[in-house]
Amino acid sequence: MSIEFQFDAQAGTARAGRLLTPHGEVETPVFMPVGTAATVKSVPQDVLEELGVQILLGNTYHLYLRPGVETVRTLGGLHRFMAWPRAILTDSGGFQVFSLNELRKVTEEGVTFRSHLDGSSHFFTPESAMAAQIGLGADIIMAFDECTEYPADRSRTQASMEMTLRWAERSKKYFEEHKREVPWNQYPVPSTQRQEKGAVAGNWVLGTGCSTQSLFGIVQGGMDLALRKESAERTVGIGFPGYAIGGLSVGEPRERTREVVEATLQYLPSDKPRYLMGVGTPEEIVEYASLGIDMMDCVLPTRAARHGLLFTSEGKISIKQARYTEEEGPLDPNCGCRVCRRYSRAYLRHLYASNEVLAQVLNTLHNLSFYLDTMRRVRHSIRLGEESRFLSGLWSQPKP
Amino acid sequence: MSIEFQFDAQAGTARAGRLLTPHGEVETPVFMPVGTAATVKSVPQDVLEELGVQILLGNTYHLYLRPGVETVRTLGGLHRFMAWPRAILTDSGGFQVFSLNELRKVTEEGVTFRSHLDGSSHFFTPESAMAAQIGLGADIIMAFDECTEYPADRSRTQASMEMTLRWAERSKKYFEEHKREVPWNQYPVPSTQRQEKGAVAGNWVLGTGCSTQSLFGIVQGGMDLALRKESAERTVGIGFPGYAIGGLSVGEPRERTREVVEATLQYLPSDKPRYLMGVGTPEEIVEYASLGIDMMDCVLPTRAARHGLLFTSEGKISIKQARYTEEEGPLDPNCGCRVCRRYSRAYLRHLYASNEVLAQVLNTLHNLSFYLDTMRRVRHSIRLGEESRFLSGLWSQPKP
Helix, strand or coil: CCCEEEEEEEECCEEEEEEEECCEEEEECEEECECCCCCCCCCCHHHHHHHCCCEEEECHHHHHHCCCHHHHHHCCCHHHHCCCCCEEEECCCHHHHHCCHHHEEECCCCEEEECCCCCCEEEECHHHHHHHHHHHCCCEEECCCCCCCCCCCHHHHHHHHHHHHHHHHHHHHHHHHHHHHCHHHCCEEECCCCCCCCCEECCEEECCCCCCCEEEEEECCCCCHHHHHHHHHHHHHHCCCCEEECCCCCCCCHHHHHHHHHHHHCCCCCCCCEEECCCCCHHHHHHHHHHCCCEEECCHHHHHHHCCEEEECCEEEECCCHHHCCCCCCCCCCCCCHHHHHCCHHHHHHHHHCCCHHHHHHHHHHHHHHHHHHHHHHHHHHHCCCHHHHHHHCCCCCCC | CCCEEEEEEEECCEEEEEEEECCEEEEECEEECECCCCCCCCCCHHHHHHHCCCEEEECHHHHHHCCCHHHHHHCCCHHHHCCCCCEEEECCCHHHHHHCHHHEEECCCCEEEECCCCCCEEEECHHHHHHHHHHHCCCEEECCCCCCCCCCCHHHHHHHHHHHHHHHHHHHHHHHHHHHHCHHHCCEEECCCCCCCCCEECCEEECCCCCCCEEEEEECCCCCHHHHHHHHHHHHHHCCCCEEECCCCCCCCHHHHHHHHHHHHCCCCCCCCEEECCCCCHHHHHHHHHHCCCEEECCHHHHHHHCCEEEECCEEEECCCHHHCCCCCCCCCCCCCHHHHHCCHHHHHHHHHCCCHHHHHHHHHHHHHHHHHHHHHHHHHHHCCCHHHHHHHCCCCCCC
């Protein structure tokens, strides 16, 4: 058992299905909240469960630096470390290192970078990135890639894409040789996973050693549609149980993103999960799901929440504005989340204006709830065959 | 209906009972978490309810500055503003202003002080402090007092005490003339309060105008036992439905605090609630409850949590220490709170070391849970008549 993907409904290019992982089922299309340092900032894990989160994203770069892969491995892997029994995906660290700009140096062998925490020097290769991700033990891990900068000319984009392909081969080779070392096979896994059998240890069941992680490939190729096609075909040629579209949301116009996504998707096998990395706004995640994307992740709902930017069925709200000082109504009258059920806009505005931590807690909870509800409605619409309607109906434009 | 106090069990000097307020019942002895700016920092109100919090403390000084009394009054008072249907007590602002040190000036009329937020100048009198607390609309409000500094000589202590007594008279006079202006009487109050009858408005019931706040007097007198006796007797002479012991925890040795508390308690009527302001550690709250104190409040559990200091049945833990990096066990094996049920010390240590907001959320939740459990056990012990045992048994000293 690693993963299994089934879709059972289609509406146009969109599809709804489920991804079976060693840590439970994930309904797709899915939006994955980002839990950078083994926490979705400010939200306890039981609240994530209540929100219906079925899969989280962890950042290998951050976890590698702190608390360190060996610590997480020693404690049984990321699921056990952060007390999260459901599915996890880790990125490869490539994009995070890419974001460091002046702190990194890329060669064929790998990437030298300096820690943003203490300036210490580190070296990631496809092999070490796989080793780190195996040690962390997410259900889905990502090949080590180079995220091509934007803008980049054709020859630069092609050279970068070629290196990502060579790194994909190296990632796969290392993974295949070491995938049995995942910490679940040495340590207990949650008893909620019915596919595992073994002796009960507290709430956890000892692994039988028969489940492994899944390694996804990443398509690059910048904004060049021919290179995207080539990257997709050659990545599929290497062979992975799922494919991601990387190198987008790096500064290009949104229309360009959509164009590249559409162009790339047609070269990805429809029977494998398709993951668009690092998107997007609520409108965008609906749009990409309608194109046939199965998985997405983005820091937007959680990061925007920390800045008081809240997504509602009536458009975006900046809760810091003085106009909300005495507004008794809920943040979003159409939202059933804990925050909208209990608190007024006036109270949320007060918390934000007073720099209270509860502002971040409640704002994050609402934004995540909004994103998850949006995807729930997307899946429902696909099952109803409403492809043409859900795009226009699910997300109202902000009122003027 | 304002408040009603009944105690139904005694063990030595300790007593267990209940305080009936316009916003529900409070089991005593009670520890009141501090919700300075209409939030117990980082903890959502539903979690406070789950923890069994029956009464919260709000700080008039902070709420007066932000969001302002008029905003809170306009929104129906503090209960409605912060979506907290249970009881609330506000302090008078006197102690907060006292803490400002160089930013304040005291005269017979009142206190001039500068805001810690923007340096603006403000003036509190007994009358304006009552007006503010009536506007905020807590169930229990406090007379405006001067917290005598420590150390202070006898004549200074006496003069300060005399002024507090004059201010107590002025507080009571203003309160009696204005107590019908509490916002519950103009605005809906929670439907969970069975003592209120009226038309249902959402989850709230329109007030019938028959319930009011209760004003407690505050005993001062510094560390001088004779002055404490005089202050207690003359405050009781003025007449309040409850009495607080103020002016302690201002730097004096702990033995002195206990001595003053014991000396003061004997001059306070046993049929009225007795509130010791601003204490204490878990050992101390058990000790003061055993002396016959009914109510306590302190920022310690919440503030210590933010600094990674956690109270457990095995003593205090500083979770930032590297020794916890790979500790798989729960924070407190004898605690049944959400944090101890789910997370390891290693994970809590990681969150703290990574400056994650979830560290504050979980640490605060545990410490509050520990305090509330401690008081629950105190009440249970009193009911069992175990006065002599609970002091020694409820709180184990930290292991060496």
